[in-house]
Amino acid sequence: MTVEETRPRRRQARGERRMSEILDAAAEVFADLGYEKATTNAIAAAAGISPGSLYQFFRSKEAVAQALADRFTAQMRGAHGEAFAPADLAAVDLDEVIDRVVDPLVAFNVANPGFKALFARPDMPAGLAAAAAPIQSALLGRVEAILAVRAPDLPPPDRARSARVLVQIFQAMTPVVVAAPEEEREAEVRELKKVLRGYLAPLED
Amino acid sequence: MTVEETRPRRRQARGERRMSEILDAAAEVFADLGYEKATTNAIAAAAGISPGSLYQFFRSKEAVAQALADRFTAQMRGAHGEAFAPADLAAVDLDEVIDRVVDPLVAFNVANPGFKALFARPDMPAGLAAAAAPIQSALLGRVEAILAVRAPDLPPPDRARSARVLVQIFQAMTPVVVAAPEEEREAEVRELKKVLRGYLAPLED
Amino acid sequence: MTVEETRPRRRQARGERRMSEILDAAAEVFADLGYEKATTNAIAAAAGISPGSLYQFFRSKEAVAQALADRFTAQMRGAHGEAFAPADLAAVDLDEVIDRVVDPLVAFNVANPGFKALFARPDMPAGLAAAAAPIQSALLGRVEAILAVRAPDLPPPDRARSARVLVQIFQAMTPVVVAAPEEEREAEVRELKKVLRGYLAPLED
Amino acid sequence: MTVEETRPRRRQARGERRMSEILDAAAEVFADLGYEKATTNAIAAAAGISPGSLYQFFRSKEAVAQALADRFTAQMRGAHGEAFAPADLAAVDLDEVIDRVVDPLVAFNVANPGFKALFARPDMPAGLAAAAAPIQSALLGRVEAILAVRAPDLPPPDRARSARVLVQIFQAMTPVVVAAPEEEREAEVRELKKVLRGYLAPLED
DNA sequence: CATGAATGAGGGTTCATTCAT
DNA sequence: GATGAATGAACCCTCATTCAT
Structure with missing residues (x-):
């Protein structure tokens, strides 16, 4: 037995x-x-x-990429799962909010250079983009949630768009951060945060 | 005759x-x-x-892409050739500077949807990246020139980095602008400009 | 008119x-x-x-080669047309017979390097070999005629075979003679003649 | 295990x-x-x-031809490997020397009709000629060695040239021998040997 | 007659996928 | 389950030949 x-x-x-x-x-x-x-x-x-x-x-080459995407998604979810939890999100400094969101994401991307390398490419079968979608929408949802607290006056449609913009900025700059040599990474991250802050700050008034 | x-x-x-x-x-x-x-x-x-x-x-598939790159480069140079010329760059409003840089570039990208589609892809032969380089570095140089006037106190290394960040932001958001339906494009462009402004404004003080 | x-x-x-x-x-x-x-x-x-x-x-690539073959054939016929004429073929020295046959042929091949270059290749359409045949058989016939005079005791079938062998030897060594640098050509021709003589002499007894 | x-x-x-x-x-x-x-x-x-x-x-079409060349080379080496060994080369009759060299080579060529067919063609990539070179130079070397014994008075440069001539004759006549119908092959070989003998005999004095 | 762009079948080669062992 | 030889459609490119100008 x-x-x-x-x-x-x-x-x-x-x-x-x-x-x-x-x-x-x-x-x-x-x-x-x-x-x-x-x-x-x-x-x-x-x-x-x-x-x-x-x-x-x-079953196929695409299935391998799919599974890889799924694994990345799972890993990523784990990586910054509790980052947003605190209910005192409203009280904390904007810079700290940004730190708490950005730092784990950057850490994940640095640790998994294959992630962006695969998903940054627009030449993949349609199915792959779908596999990457959950992680994207999870991120999007959380950013929206943050905006709901930090910029309560923003009408929901604008809020959705702003969230999208923020995620876009992040995804645009991540490859550079990942590709940067160790000693310059910090500086690149600082720039990324500056951009996010410059866009976020006016929304909070 | x-x-x-x-x-x-x-x-x-x-x-x-x-x-x-x-x-x-x-x-x-x-x-x-x-x-x-x-x-x-x-x-x-x-x-x-x-x-x-x-x-x-x-002569080859690659040569076709090369020629396409060259044509794009030429068209683009024409598209915003004189946008930066004014010597009164220092006097004018930041928003107008942004408008004068962004608008022709957006117009070009909207008119040539294939441009980004080809050059955003990292799966191309080495020669192609080279073909795309001039346009990229031209843009970079002009942004740096603007920064030199608008943020004269910025040390050159920081200036270079900032220029890179600005170009990156632009290139990251362009696909979305281009893909947006006509009636929402305006709004997308506004967001793009907001991001640029949010990053630029603090540099000017 | x-x-x-x-x-x-x-x-x-x-x-x-x-x-x-x-x-x-x-x-x-x-x-x-x-x-x-x-x-x-x-x-x-x-x-x-x-x-x-x-x-x-x-009409076609092959037709060009055909015509080229024909022209070569005609030129060659002209080149050594009267070489054999003398009725006193029987009286003359063997070495001189060889000289009179070989020298014009060598001269022609040296003057027309394309000839062997084209016809030495077995990768040509069937038609081409046919085009080269007349010249080959003309040469063959004359060598046989010489043999008939110089080696009258040789039975006709043997004579035909011997003629073929002689022509073969000549064609085998011609490319080397043609390819040889000017100053060594003479020596190569001497060797060729030695071979022919070595084979011919015993037939004459 | x-x-x-x-x-x-x-x-x-x-x-x-x-x-x-x-x-x-x-x-x-x-x-x-x-x-x-x-x-x-x-x-x-x-x-x-x-x-x-x-x-x-x-890996490629050329690689196939290369391998074929190598196989031919190996087979040929085996075919007449020990034919020249005897130290009593000087004592034996010229005709027997010729027999011992020619017979195995002819046998090989009859058994492998593709050999000449491939290597007689000048239209092959450079690499192929290189593949065929060893066998050619091996043959050349052995013939030279024989000449060194049989015609010791021949100055080395002349010896080299004579060896080349002999090999040339052999290679020129082989296709005919191979192509000949079974029952005539013997006769063709006899002619080939006659030619070789006619050239060799005078060198031996 | 001359031109040279146009044709399209076919060549060498690759690679995602299958299947006998 | 594992193996790796086998498959064959499809790719990039060439070139003998044709045809509109």
């Missing part, structure tokens, strides 16, 4: 490990070559498996 | 028209599919010619 | 000159690149005409 | 067999059509595989 349960479980566990390894490899290859130029054979090789094995875990 | 001169001229004219048509088609196809997925046969078909004909005008 | 006759004649003359120029160009290009790699456009360009014009004179 | 070793070995064996089959097919197609006109798809089809499979074993 114990044996019978253990074996499948081990199998499953090994399978999940394999999938994870494949995704690691895929993240690397996608980051290096871009979605189009990355070959499934290259991903399989980077994962130390055969092309055939890759297809035992993923 | 007239005849002898006319014939080559006509030929040349026809050739240039064809090249232009091919570039139009290429802009469309590249915009739709991205550089990698765009096939030379598709471009030829979109231009209403045979694959072989395309190669009478362009 | 005079006019009516003159114009066509001039036309014809010009046409024949054009054809000749094309063949000159073709000989060069074929010699440089080989039959397969030579493009009709390259031949036309070398002849200073347009691709379309080439096809006004020759 | 046995199993673990057997599997890769089988794989390798199958791979080598496939490579060999492809080379067989290539030899045929190259022989029929020449290097240029031979298409990789035709080779693949002749080998009973798909175009893609061919490229699993050979």
